[in-house]
Amino acid sequence: MLTRRHIRVKVMQSLYSMKQTQSGNLDKEEKFLLFSIDQMYDLFLINLQLLVExxxxxxxxxxxxxKKYLATTEEKNPNTKFVNNELLMLLEKNEQLDTELENKKINCWQLDDEYVAILWKEIKESDLYKDYMHTKQSTFKEDKDFVIDIFKEIVAPNDKLYEYIEDKKLTWIDDLPLVNTSIIKMLRKIKPSYDESMVLPKLYKDIEDKKYARDIFRKTALNGEEYAKEIDGKTPNWDQDRIAELDKAIIKMAICEFVKFPSIPVKVTINEYLEIAKEYSTPKSSIFINGILDKISKEYQENGKLNKVGRGLM
Incomplete structure (x- = not known):
């Protein structure tokens, strides 16, 4: 579920926060970083639970x-196609989802059920719902396509849900696009042969990704002053004090990957941090950062400081 880019973003945000608060407690900051990453999985579970609710x-x-006293014929014999949606039923019966929600004591939609009502109403009023409910029977594929469509077009972009998530935990706003994409990927993979023991995606792809999160954070923080010196001389028109702190964090992380992570190609490092700069920093930051990283990587290569192993990593 978690991508290396999102790990980089989380680490960048933590390094920036450390600088702003002048915190020197590395253990405490690392613990908070990993906690913040773990909270992404809570958001994933909450959004899955929302579909069930x-x-x-x-x-x-x-x-x-x-049960109305004067119920209409349609109310007495309703179209239960939505209620019997096979994909939604699989989610509701999923043992892992139930266990995770219970262990984490997640019950926000019971406490804040007005958001369930808001989304239910929007779905009921949509053309997607009307087209889906035009018949009373459906295939598993139709059920799955319907759930994916309402999630993509109604649930995920809902402004009130966005505000609710922002109020619950500010860091979730940055996590939301990745979480929503992960949910759609998961829903697409579900097959009619799946049962209540269907396995949900893991937060980290593997143990190496979790190790990478710790390592890039610690190694950048511990070598920050040394990496700051590397920036000197590469910015003839800029003093250190004029470089945005976020840009400094990005550059330091990239330098750290150059010298401390042998298996990550230089081009991958540069491209990843340029994309992060485009999204999180100033409009001109990516051009500025690209110039600095290009100079440093070439200098390191000439001086034999690039610590890379394997073909095509330079």
């Missing part, structure tokens, strides 16, 4: 409508 809301609505 919307289905439950529809089921409860139909049940109450049937």
């Amino acid at each position: 919307i289905r439950k809301y529809e089921a409860d609505f139909l049940s109450k409508s049937q």
Whole structure:
């Protein structure tokens, strides 16, 4: 689920925060970094749970409508296609999802069920819902396509849900695009043969990614002053004090990857940090950073300081 780029972003944010608060407690800051990354998985679970709760809301609505004193024929015999959606039923019965939610004591949609109602109403009023409910029977593929479509077009871009998530945890806003993409990928992979023991995606792809998060954070923080000196002389028109702190963090992380991570190609490092700069820093930062990293990488290569192993890594 977690990509190396998002790990880099999280580390960059932590290094920037350390500089702003003048914190020197590396153990404490590393612990908070890993906690912040772990919180992404909570957001993933919450959004999956939201789909389940919307289905439950529809089921409860139909049940109450049937019990009306003057219920219409349609209310007495409703179209239960949405309620019986096979993909949503698989999510609701998923053992791992239930266990994770229980262990983490996540119950926000029980406490804040008005957001479930808001999304349910938007779905009911959408053309997607009307087209889907035009018939009473469906295939698994139709059920899956419908769930993916409503998540992409109604749930994920909902402004009120966005505000709610921002209020719950500010760092989740940066995590939301990755989490939503991960959910869509997971939904696309679900097959009708799956059952309640279906395995959810892991936060880290493997143990190496978690180690990378720790290492890039610690090695950059511990060698920060040395890397700052490398920037001197590469910016003839800029004093150190005029370089944005976020840009400094990005440059230092890239230098760290040049010399401390033998398996990461130089081009990958530069491209990754330029993309991060484009998204998180000033409009001109990526050009500025590219110039510095190009100079430093060429200088390191000439001086034999680039610590790279394997073909094509230079």
